[in-house]
Amino acid sequence: MPIDVHTYAFHPKIADKVVRQLEDHYRISPVGNGLLEDLLPRLDRAGIDRAVMHCAATKPEQVVPANNWALHVQENYPRLIPFGTFHPAFADWEGEFDRLAAAGIKGIKIHPDFQGFSLDDPRLDPILEAIGQRFFLMVHVGDLRPPEENPSSPQKLAALLDRFPRLKVIAAHLGGFQHWPWVVEHLAGRDLYFDTSSSLNAIPSRLLFDIFAHHPRERILFGSDYPLFDPREEMKLLRIRMRLADRELEELLTNGERLFPN
Secondary structure, three states: OOEEEEEEOOOOOOHHHHHHHHHHHHOOOOOOOOOHHHHHHHHHHHOOOEEEEEOOOOOHHHHHHHHHHHHHHHHHOOOEEEOEEOOOOOOOHHHHHHHHHHOOOOEEEEOHHHHOOOOOOOOHHHHHHHHOOOOEEEEOOEOOOOOOOOOOOHHHHHHHHHHOOOOEEEEOOOOOEOOHHHHHHHOOOOOOEEEOOOOOOOOOHHHHHHHHHHOOHHHEEOOOOEOOOOHHHHHHHHHHHHOOOHHHHHHHHHHHHHOOOO
């Protein structure tokens, strides 16, 4: 069963604003409007049965509304697998984790660059200890700044994994958007998952093949990063860039089943 592990769909009140912020930051035009009624038909056209849907609270006061949206989607859209979020400046993260777990939420998404903290922020330590194996943790890694300046980087994530080896981490963007040389050095082969989101249109072929050669194929998950990119087009690009046969593509598309069985 094909699963897209990296999509976003926003509450209608904020979708337009968030999509415009993404466009301004990355200097690309998103293909979608960030609404559920746009995402779901795109999944159908791609032949994708289910998708993980993310959110990230850029301010502490956004944690509860963002998680309320995730819980709404959990209750009303069974083909979607919504992740919750937290912010290290939000005091009652323990209560939020209890609330999400009670509702069956499977994971937590963080985007340090947009949320305004670093992966080496000591405030994260008790939070990550509490997450443990209770949730999957989807981490945005890499961005437009060099590793020493970037709030998230393969080096910072590697150090985090050393401190919290029980975490079930999915490192977005093949382990680090625009940080792929350091992915090979610091993350490939370790006990975590990568997704393919926002990578296939930008990563040099040598680094793409290096990552696939040094990381277990069953730990590489398909992700489109909708609304930035279209799931069907990202599937085509994955096949072309990696020169995959039908069977090999199907295996990659279904790797997420082991993480999120029906």
